[in-house]
Amino acid sequence: MSRVYTLIGPDGQPYRSTTPGTLGGTTSGRLYGRLDCRTALRAIERGGYVASRVFFAAEADAIAAGFRPCAVCLPAEYARWRGRPPTPHTEAELAALLGRLTGCRTLAIGHGRDRASTAAAHALAAAWPGEVVAIVSWSEQAASWLRPALRLTAHAPDAWVVAGTTPGWTGMRERLLRSTDWDPGRTYAFASLADAITEPGDDAETWWSA
Numbered sequence: 001m002s003r004v005y006t007l008i009g010p011d012g013q014p015y016r017s018t019t020p021g022t023l024g025g026t027t028s029g030r031l032y033g034r035l036d037c038r039t040a041l042r043a044i045e046r047g048g049y050v051a052s053r054v055f056f057a058a059e060a061d062a063i064a065a066g067f068r069p070c071a072v073c074l075p076a077e078y079a080r081w082r083g084r085p086p087t088p089h090t091e092a093e094l095a096a097l098l099g100r101l102t103g104c105r106t107l108a109i110g111h112g113r114d115r116a117s118t119a120a121a122h123a124l125a126a127a128w129p130g131e132v133v134a135i136v137s138w139s140e141q142a143a144s145w146l147r148p149a150l151r152l153t154a155h156a157p158d159a160w161v162v163a164g165t166t167p168g169w170t171g172m173r174e175r176l177l178r179s180t181d182w183d184p185g186r187t188y189a190f191a192s193l194a195d196a197i198t199e200p201g202d203d204a205e206t207w208w209s210a
Helices: 038-045 059-064 075-083 091-100 115-127 146-153 166-179
Strands: 005-008 014-017 023-026 031-034 053-056 106-112 131-138 159-163 187-189
Touching: 005 059, 023 059, 053 059, 091 115, 106 115, 106 146, 106 166, 115 131, 115 159, 131 146, 131 166, 146 166
Parallel strands: 005 053, 106 131, 106 159, 159 187
Antiparallel strands: 005 014, 023 031, 023 053
């Protein structure tokens, strides 16, 4: 009898296959990489990734499901991913994000002004069952980002969710850290900002790296 494997399809849903996956990933980080990725293997040895480990038949499935390439084992793919403008969010990504926000009652949403990020932010606002206390946009280049940073943090929400490009978010993040009580550990992101939410020293506990 052939062995049966559980893989993730382009819709983000698991399915059964008699062929093993060619790429591994983690739902906690929403990233995919090679099965022999040294970073993933070290994390698994320490007990990480085990509960959130998933597999894909092909890279196209991982990308369609809202996962991004690993910077360690797929550097070329990661560089291309970082250089692209934000891609439209998927329904699977939105559903997974809502699941991660379970327990929150109030939400502040921030986004860049590109079309994909704006659409993702407003799709989340429409789907959110609790209270959205603010929807704030920012430009890619600004003198200080102070005004949107203050608006984003004015109501002390249970969580923040952001979407946008890395350059714009970098400016916002620096202003948030300098001028507000923003907490990286309560901040989640769509895939376009998967690895840009926190940096070493932020002491973040959870974030959506979609």
